Amino acid sequence: MQxxxxxxxxxxxxxxxPEDFQIMDGRETRTGKTDAMNDxxxxxxxxxAAAAVILLCAGFLLTLALDATPVIRQxxxxxxxxxxxxxxxxxxxxxxxxxxTVLTSILALAIALPLSxxxxxxxxxxxxxxxxxxxxxxxxxxxxxxxxxxxGLWGIAVVIPAVRSLxxxxxxxxxxxxxxxASLVLSIMIVPYMSxxxxxxxxxxxxxxxxxxxxxxxxxxxxxxxxxxxxARSSIIAGVLISFSRALGETMAVxxxxxxxTRMPTSLFSLxxxxxxxxxxxxxxxxxxxxxxxxxxxxLILLFITLLxxxxxxxxxxxxxx
Amino acid sequence: xxxSIAAAAGETVFRDTYQPRSLRNSMFKVMVTMPAVLILALMxxxxxxxxxxxxxxxxxxxxxxxxxxxxxxxxxxxxxIVGTLMLIVIATLLSFPLALLGALFLHLESxxxxxxxxxxxxxxxxxxxxxxxxxxxxxxxVVPMKSFSALAGGAALAIxxxxxxxxxxxxxxxxxxxSYMEAALALGAPRxxxxxxxxxxxxxxxxxxxxxxxxxxxxxxxxPLMFTAFGNPFLSVSLRGPVAALPLVIYExxxxxxxxxxxxxxGAAFLLMVFVLSLNLVISARKNHIR
Numbered sequence: 163m164q165x166x167x168x169x170x171x172x173x174x175x176x177x178x179x180p181e182d183f184q185i186m187d188g189r190e191t192r193t194g195k196t197d198a199m200n201d202x203x204x205x206x207x208x209x210x211a212a213a214a215v216i217l218l219c220a221g222f223l224l225t226l227a228l229d230a231t232p233v234i235r236q237x238x239x240x241x242x243x244x245x246x247x248x249x250x251x252x253x254x255x256x257x258x259x260x261x262x263t264v265l266t267s268i269l270a271l272a273i274a275l276p277l278s279x280x281x282x283x284x285x286x287x288x289x290x291x292x293x294x295x296x297x298x299x300x301x302x303x304x305x306x307x308x309x310x311x312x313x314g315l316w317g318i319a320v321v322i323p324a325v326r327s328l329x330x331x332x333x334x335x336x337x338x339x340x341x342x343x344a345s346l347v348l349s350i351m352i353v354p355y356m357s358x359x360x361x362x363x364x365x366x367x368x369x370x371x372x373x374x375x376x377x378x379x380x381x382x383x384x385x386x387x388x389x390x391x392x393x394a395r396s397s398i399i400a401g402v403l404i405s406f407s408r409a410l411g412e413t414m415a416v417x418x419x420x421x422x423x424t425r426m427p428t429s430l431f432s433l434x435x436x437x438x439x440x441x442x443x444x445x446x447x448x449x450x451x452x453x454x455x456x457x458x459x460x461x462l463i464l465l466f467i468t469l470l471x472x473x474x475x476x477x478x479x480x481x482x483x484x
Numbered sequence: 485x486x487x488s489i490a491a492a493a494g495e496t497v498f499r500d501t502y503q504p505r506s507l508r509n510s511m512f513k514v515m516v517t518m519p520a521v522l523i524l525a526l527m528x529x530x531x532x533x534x535x536x537x538x539x540x541x542x543x544x545x546x547x548x549x550x551x552x553x554x555x556x557x558x559x560x561x562x563x564x565i566v567g568t569l570m571l572i573v574i575a576t577l578l579s580f581p582l583a584l585l586g587a588l589f590l591h592l593e594s595x596x597x598x599x600x601x602x603x604x605x606x607x608x609x610x611x612x613x614x615x616x617x618x619x620x621x622x623x624x625x626v627v628p629m630k631s632f633s634a635l636a637g638g639a640a641l642a643i644x645x646x647x648x649x650x651x652x653x654x655x656x657x658x659x660x661x662x663s664y665m666e667a668a669l670a671l672g673a674p675r676x677x678x679x680x681x682x683x684x685x686x687x688x689x690x691x692x693x694x695x696x697x698x699x700x701x702x703x704x705x706x707x708p709l710m711f712t713a714f715g716n717p718f719l720s721v722s723l724r725g726p727v728a729a730l731p732l733v734i735y736e737x738x739x740x741x742x743x744x745x746x747x748x749x750x751g752a753a754f755l756l757m758v759f760v761l762s763l764n765l766v767i768s769a770r771k772n773h774i775r
Contacts, residue, residue, distance in 0.1 A: 207585060284517055315750070
């Protein structure tokens, strides 16, 4: 009878096996043993899945490190600071690409930060509990979900001509594509992430602080500038770093806009290459073993820089706010 | 009015600071609203432009015909539509079970050292740039198989999806009240039964939403496919051969010097963006409805 009672609770529709419920009778004979066995097996399956994910991660590092060994052995530390990249003479120095990656990402960050702060403050403070705020938030999240190749396409159609006319205006070489174009599109791509993170940071400050500030007669500006932003500072810095790591690893939009030239960037309008864009444009054409190894080496550097920025950001995010 | 007199008399003076403060406040409001409006306007601009340019390339042939060699008019992107769908199915089959088990592990073992290690691994996976995923999967699958393949492309997308799925599924599992698990165990259900019969079904809608968002993200990825699925001008449904995908077609066509192909790149972008945005919209509408 008890068995019947337990039926509806544990009934999962399909796959219901009455013998699983026999434990209820207190007769822990054969079934009890089976259940214990099953539980052990269940835990083993879970642990195996977890181990697979961890192994996957370790495998990434190991594969990249092993495959990058030939080029590191050939170039030594010059792989990091050499400015010559010539597959024909087999010289591989990655500095122009590291510079291109860091430069475009920092520029994108500098453009995106004020935009994201504004958007984040509007969504997190002014429209905190309104329907309009919720709607706009959905729109911002949609902006984040547009594939990067579409951003690249849009950049080719809109940003490149705009930058070309700007270059003509200031007397720079009018390529159109280049560091500035890549940074501009990159900044539009990271604004949604950054503004969502800033919005979350502002929403998560204790309500008492906000109410207290208003009760003292502060204006919204004084409350945001004097109370909310300082309180949320470390989460905001964390959000900026996480967005930065996204910008560093972004491939398609940058590849389509940066101009793909192997040289040190000298101005905003010069053509360049980022680590990701070199891999995207040269990987399938790498003919020699060292060139292929150099590609893996670039991937390793990129992975390292990206993980460092993301890891620092997450450390800051989880730091206890006093 | 008689401030100077009052001050001279040694009384405390309260200056009226309201007006300048109010002015600063209004200026601040304008200053933060402008970027927000700019960003939303840009978003509308981008979406409208892709829809507008893309719509001109759309016709029935575009949807059901294969790519034609340049010079022949017409042709379509059916190979890329089928390829993208195929890659999504492979990526889902590979990542979903692993992600669900991983999320369950994090949920059930939370606080343990092993769970923290797994969490670190998931965070790291999420931080790996997508092009690096492509490179490593090339090394793991394409090199031993000696051929670009749909399987390799699907595996690369699965690795992109995995950390997203684990994160979102874990949140979905967290929303199930702990009392469900306790009640199931108290009724004598073994742990696996409580999880498979109670916890997972209770979190079902969250898990499905996670899968939807993961698919939306994977569908738009280009970089991991360049060295794995590679692209293919012909319709192919073979697991072991290269396949086309919509993002690859966009990239390849816009790089080409032909106006007709540029037009088709916009058409492909139209399809891809409509798919990704509507999937996201449906899911966020569902989420808001449930809350």
